Amino acid sequence: MSISYNEREKIIHLQTNKTSYVLQITETGHLAHIYWGRKVDTLNFNNKSIIASSSYDILDKELNYDVIPQEYPAYGNSDFRNPAFHVQLENGSTICDLAYVSHKISKGKPKLINLPGTYVENEEEADTLEIDLLDKLTGLNVVLSYTIFNELNAITRSVKFINKGKKNLKLLRALSMSMDFDNDNYDMLQLSGAWCREKHIYRRSLVPGSQSIESKRGMSSHGQNPFMALLSKEADETHGEVYGFNLVYSGNFIAEAEVDPNFNTRVNLGINPFDFTWLLEPDEVFQAPEVVMVYSSDGIGEMSRTYHKLYRKRLCRGNFRDKLRPILVNNWEATYFNFNANKIEHIAKVGKELGIELFVLDDGWFGKRDSDNSSLGDWTVDKNKLSNGLEDLVKKINDTGLDFGLWFEPEMVSPDSDLYKKHQDWCIHVDNRLKSQGKYQRNQLVLDLTRKEVCDYIIKAVSDILKSAPISYVKWDMNRGITEMGSACLPAERQRETAHRYMLGLYRVMDEITSIFPNILFESCASGGGRFDGGILYYMPQTWTSDDTDAIERLKIQYGTSIVYPAITMGAHVSTCPNHQVGRMTSLETRGNVAMSGNFGYELDLTKFTELEKEIVKKQVKNYKEIRHITQFGDFYRLISPFESNEAAWIFVTEDKTEAIGTYVKVLAEPYVPSKRIKLQGLNSKYKYEVIGYDMTLGGDELMYIGLDSTRFVGDFSSIVWRLKKVK
Structure with a gap:
């Protein structure tokens, strides 16, 4: 048992494999915090040593709480x-x-x-x-x-x-x-x-x-x-x-x-x-x-x-927790709202030729959704775009050899929708106050998930679509913060419970839907990384890291996200150039190298690739299939921070330390740069590693203590990936 209690000294000692956490019950019956840090095996504390004499009045038996550590x-x-x-x-x-x-x-x-x-x-x-x-x-x-x-x-x-x-x-x-x-x-x-x-x-x-x-x-x-x-x-x-x-x-x-x-x-x-x-x-x-x-x-x-x-x-749960995640193509930056079934099928067909495994149909497939100002809440297929319905499209995508995924934004409603016209009180609002729905609220309102009937509607509406065709992936989006916080169904004394009750409703909805469809991979999104947290990961094991798909911006975004969250939870895509968010031109190679440090995919029009670009993508897809067990389940080591320099580097290492993937990115080219070596981490110093594709075999100690040369780059936004494998 890693928790023990010393009755005489009234000390509770919690121990992990490397940590001690110590509490003490004071003479006055209060709970004091004593220690959290490096593991200790023996404690010799007593009340007088823990509670300083200046904080305790012996005559009045009263503590000065302002100076004692409390739990x-x-x-x-x-x-x-x-x-x-x-x-x-x-x-x-x-x-x-x-x-x-x-x-x-x-x-x-x-x-x-x-x-x-x-x-x-x-x-x-x-x-x-x-x-x-x-x-x-x-x-x-x-x-x-x-x-x-x-x-x-x-x-x-x-x-x-x-x-x-x-x-x-x-x-x-x-x-x-x-x-x-x-x-x-x-x-x-x-x-x-x-x-x-x-x-x-x-x-x-x-x-x-x-x-x-x-x-x-x-x-x-x-x-x-x-x-x-x-x-x-x-x-x-x-x-x-x-x-x-x-x-x-x-x-x-x-x-x-x-x-x-x-x-x-x-x-x-x-x-x-x-x-x-x-x-x-x-x-x-x-x-x-x-x-x-x-x-x-x-x-x-x-x-x-x-x-x-x-x-x-x-923390992550479900059938996909320990499974390799698929390589996908998402049509959003390829088409936005302007697509039909033929266009989607064409993208999917090219995707199959390139080795991609999953096609994801993003926003615009439902209601009368030709822009972001209508139809949220009306989860019925738009026959003007998909004339033969969703089931027919999914079958055709599946027939090419790709799985099919679908975008939803279930927590929202458009004022221009059948749902809103029928249930105007179903949104978060306060009577006689403005319902913000402008540009920054994406022309939409937030459904009131404190209400059981609203949650029930979402569960049924989403489930009906997911039952209608063999859908294997869902992107669950949430594109605005909550304003005018209030609920029509809560009494006055409970109105300030609305924000937390909303979360309880959301967790119930997510729990029920993901339980009904355990064989669907759910990815969460909130205008990108607006809700990238452990609460959502409990229900959906990956999250769209950011709407910014620029590889150089993603260096900082993914590096910062990795402080807490593992790579297998991060959606990371290659998008077109000039990049739609910042207008930057970056090589397809570097875009791929950065995106392959998360759950890899593409978000562009594959049909516009040149033959040379197709060959590059085929190689990227093939390489990722060979290394994704390392990036998705390996140990992650940050080597050079993009927040502190003109470069970034990191490495993934399998738990048994037999394989590794290291990535180095130089942001802006520099003239006459002296020789610099990247010292790797996480390897076994006793092993010999082949640097695949470079005709080199080096010791783990040499790779970690001397490093690999990184000075032979020319041009802005250049990158290299090193793949290491233990020599048998």
Whole structure:
């Protein structure tokens, strides 16, 4: 058992394979946070050494909460820092005092209530600690849950609120975790950006006061990802201490690091309290989302690989979790809304000739959808474009030898649609207020997923289409944030529950549809990477990383995404040039080399390829089929950051270290560059590796400590891929 309890010292010690996490119950019955970091086997702590004498009044038996490290701090006592939760009583007061009641240690990991989370396939994989805390005055019971994955350096945390009193309570703040560090000598790392510029890496020193990232858009957002990390000052990819925090949730969130006047740091993460309350009636339960915490003493890279392995194996689910993902062609940037069945069949036929495995029909196949201002919600086939219907088109695509995929945007409705004309109150809105639907809302409204009948409609409408033909892939899109947040079906005292209830409805819809169709590969999208988070990955094992398909922009987008999320979850396509987002001209070779570091595909008109381009694509497709087991399931090492230089490099290595794929990209050409070598990582120093296609056999030690030459490039946006294989 990786969780132990010392009754005499009242210390709870959680241990992963490399980490210790220590809690203590104080003399006053409160829960203190003692330590999280490198694994220790022996503890000699006692209450006096943990709780400094300056924080404890012996005569009054009273703690000064403002200076002690707490595990789940409340509001209203002598702690003036941001609390983990905030509750309002019927008399209007907002003070709460949680005291320890009991704890339980068990094998395995229980499911969260109606929320996604990591899981185990047998109870020996993990151990779980549940701590019961109680506010005696109100009867508020708070259950803190911790799960230790025995073979991974990861800890998950979540919180349940149970009203065991006789009066209503109102949650004003219900975060999933809080943690106090005893110093502020850290940098904060975050993944931020915008549409077409998602998950750029930002690193800054902590300063006194609060620094935070958040989303209030009704989704995790392009602007911020629900992840943050604290890094020791010297930490880089391979060295230093790193503390990672990732919220498994797809809606509004906040992640904050607060440095107090004593230079201690508090990290909080959970549902954004902005415009949030939750009415907790007697006997009612509120489940907060899960946070996955990863500690690394060996730099950012080791933290990332822990997240990658956990998410590949124990967050993503379903039949495709461990399967190789297909190479696809998507017609969106080839045709946009202007297509018919003949055009689609022609693209698919060329795709088959090039070795592509899956054709995806994007937006525009339903209703009267000739632009983005109509028909969302009307999931019936447009016979003007597909005159013989969807089933006939799918059969013809299948007859060429390709599988068929289809685009949906189920959460949305167009004001110009039959659905909206019939059910105008089915959208998120507030009566007598504007319903924003302009350019930046893509001329559409958001369906109210707090309502069961709306969720039921989506499940049936999507299911009817998926049952109508042998569809093997779905791209599930979501193209706008949620404005005018309100629901016609919720009473006034529950209106500020709308954003979270929307997420609960969405998770229910996704769970039911993916369960009905286990043999369909679902890929999520939200104008690209606007909802690339662990919550969605639980239902859909891959996500369209960004609407920006430019290979050079994708260097930063994919590099930043890899801080938390594995390559197998990233959709990455080759698109046409000049690129539709930034107008850049990049070689087909480099576009392919960058895209092959994710789930590979094409998003352009294959029928316009020259014979030379077709030969290049045939080679790319053939190569990816040979290496995708490495990129999709291998360990990932970042070598050179595009955020810090004019180049980027990375490598994938199989778990047994017998094969590897390394990629190097030079952004802008430079004259008279001195010789530079790329030092690889992750190989076995004792093995000999053939560098395929280069007539070289080198030792793993030589490849890692001396490296490979990278100076023979000419021209902007040049790249090279090295494929390594152990010599038998």
